[in-house]
Amino acid sequence: PRRTGGSPRTGTSPGAGAAAPSWSPRPSRHGRRLYGSPPPPPRPAACSPPSPARTCSTCCARPRPGSICPPASPTSPRSRAPRGCAPNAPSSPPSPRPTSATAIRAAPRRYGSPSPTGWPATAGSGPSPTRSWSSRAPPRPLALLGRVLGDNGIREIAVEDPGSLGVRQHLRHARLDTPPVPVDADGIRVDVLRAQGAPAVLVTPAHQFPTGVVLGGHRRRELTRWADAGGLIVEDDYDAEHRYDRPPVPALRSMLPERxxxxxxxxxxxxxxxxxxxxxxPPPYRDAIVEAKRYADLGNAALPQLVLAHLMESGAMERQLRLLRTRHRRRRDAMIDAIGARLPGAVVHGAAAGLHLMVTFDAGFADTDLAAAALARGVKTQPLSWHSRARPQRPGLVLGYAARTATEIAEGVALLGDALRTVR
Known part of the structure; x- marks a missing residue:
C-alpha cells in the first residue's frame, strides 16, 4: 500500500502477523507554533488485523490504508471524548465561558515579550487562569463592575473631570453616581478625591482623556495610599501602547494588584x-464579576480569542504596533503642523501619546458653536465641554488623527480654521 508519511513501515503485509508500526503522528510546524504544545504521545503500539470494524480515524493522527482499530469499549478514552483525540486539537469548550480562553491567558506569560495589550509590560505579572476574563471591549466590563459594586453597597464611583462622556454614561446606566474630581497638570487631584469620600474611582493614568497628561509619581503614591486604606481603583488603560515621545508608564495594578x-x-x-x-x-470581586458575566451573556466567542492569542504569540501584534506607531506619529505631526498654520492662538495638549489631541483657544466663544460650524463644513470634532461637568476655563476641541491620512488632516484643519473665523 502507499505510504502516507512518517517512518518507513516495517513488517509483513497487514493480513498476516504485521509487526508493530514505528510510525508516530507529528503535528505540523504551524500547528506547534499555533498551539505551543509539546510533541504528542506515541501512537498505540498496534492495531488489530483487518476486520469489519471502523477505520483508525480517532486514536490516530491520520488514517492509514489497511490499518483498522478495534471498536471503542464503553470505558475506553475514545468513547469518553466526543470531540476526538486528534493531537493539538484546540482546548476550547463547546460553549463559551465567562472567563477568557486558556490560550489568550497563557500567550503573554508563555512568550515573555512585552505585550502590546499591556499585560506583562505595564500591568505587572500578567493574566492568569484565575484572574482575567475577556469581554466585548471596555463598556461591558464597566457595566458588569457597576452591577457588582452596587450589589456590594457601593453607589458611586468618582471620575476625572474633564473625563470621557461615554464612560460617565455607562456608569450612570449601571445606576452609579459619578462625582467629578478635577484634573491638573499632574493628573487627578487625590486630595479632592479623599475629601469627597467616594469609595471607588475610575482613572486613566497612562494618558488621561482628554487632556493627555500622565499621572505624576507623587500622585500615583497618593492614589495607591488612598486605595490601600480601602478605596477601589478602576484603571482604564485605553491607549497606553500608542506612545511616541516618552517611555511606557507602568500600570497602577503593578503597584497594588489587590485594589x-x-x-x-x-x-x-x-x-x-x-x-x-x-x-x-481584584481578588475580592473576581467571583462575583464572573458570575455576573455568565448571567449577562454566557461568555464570548472563543475563536476571536484564539486568533488574538496567535497574533500575540507569533509576534504579529508587535509588528502591527510598530507599524501603527510610525504611521500615527506622521499623522500626529501633520495635525500639529496644520494647527500651527491654520488655527492661530490654539494650544495643543497631550501630543506625546494616544490617538487624539486636545486643542484649547484663548477666546470667549462656545466650543459647541465651533464644533457645529465645523460639522457644517464636513469636519466632525468633539467640544471639550462635552467631557467636563464644570464649564472649562477655556473653550477647546478634541481632535482625532488615527483614521485619516496626512493630506486629509491638513484639509480638515483648514476647514476648521474657516469655522473658527466665523465664531470669533
Whole structure:
C-alpha cells in the first residue's frame, strides 16, 4: 500500500502477523507554533488485523490504508471524548465561558515579550487562569463592575473631570453616581478625591482623556495610599501602547494588584469591530464579576480569542504596533503642523501619546458653536465641554488623527480654521 508519511513501515503485509508500526503522528510546524504544545504521545503500539470494524480515524493522527482499530469499549478514552483525540486539537469548550480562553491567558506569560495589550509590560505579572476574563471591549466590563459594586453597597464611583462622556454614561446606566474630581497638570487631584469620600474611582493614568497628561509619581503614591486604606481603583488603560515621545508608564495594578481593576481592549490596536476587551479584577470581586458575566451573556466567542492569542504569540501584534506607531506619529505631526498654520492662538495638549489631541483657544466663544460650524463644513470634532461637568476655563476641541491620512488632516484643519473665523 502507499505510504502516507512518517517512518518507513516495517513488517509483513497487514493480513498476516504485521509487526508493530514505528510510525508516530507529528503535528505540523504551524500547528506547534499555533498551539505551543509539546510533541504528542506515541501512537498505540498496534492495531488489530483487518476486520469489519471502523477505520483508525480517532486514536490516530491520520488514517492509514489497511490499518483498522478495534471498536471503542464503553470505558475506553475514545468513547469518553466526543470531540476526538486528534493531537493539538484546540482546548476550547463547546460553549463559551465567562472567563477568557486558556490560550489568550497563557500567550503573554508563555512568550515573555512585552505585550502590546499591556499585560506583562505595564500591568505587572500578567493574566492568569484565575484572574482575567475577556469581554466585548471596555463598556461591558464597566457595566458588569457597576452591577457588582452596587450589589456590594457601593453607589458611586468618582471620575476625572474633564473625563470621557461615554464612560460617565455607562456608569450612570449601571445606576452609579459619578462625582467629578478635577484634573491638573499632574493628573487627578487625590486630595479632592479623599475629601469627597467616594469609595471607588475610575482613572486613566497612562494618558488621561482628554487632556493627555500622565499621572505624576507623587500622585500615583497618593492614589495607591488612598486605595490601600480601602478605596477601589478602576484603571482604564485605553491607549497606553500608542506612545511616541516618552517611555511606557507602568500600570497602577503593578503597584497594588489587590485594589485595582485593570481594564483594556484591542479596539485601538486592531479594530473596534472585534469587540475584544478584558478585565483583571481584584481578588475580592473576581467571583462575583464572573458570575455576573455568565448571567449577562454566557461568555464570548472563543475563536476571536484564539486568533488574538496567535497574533500575540507569533509576534504579529508587535509588528502591527510598530507599524501603527510610525504611521500615527506622521499623522500626529501633520495635525500639529496644520494647527500651527491654520488655527492661530490654539494650544495643543497631550501630543506625546494616544490617538487624539486636545486643542484649547484663548477666546470667549462656545466650543459647541465651533464644533457645529465645523460639522457644517464636513469636519466632525468633539467640544471639550462635552467631557467636563464644570464649564472649562477655556473653550477647546478634541481632535482625532488615527483614521485619516496626512493630506486629509491638513484639509480638515483648514476647514476648521474657516469655522473658527466665523465664531470669533
Amino acid at each position: 485595582v481593576a485593570y481594564v483594556g481592549s484591542v479596539s485601538k490596536l486592531l479594530a473596534p469591530a472585534l469587540r475584544i476587551g478584558w478585565m483583571i479584577p
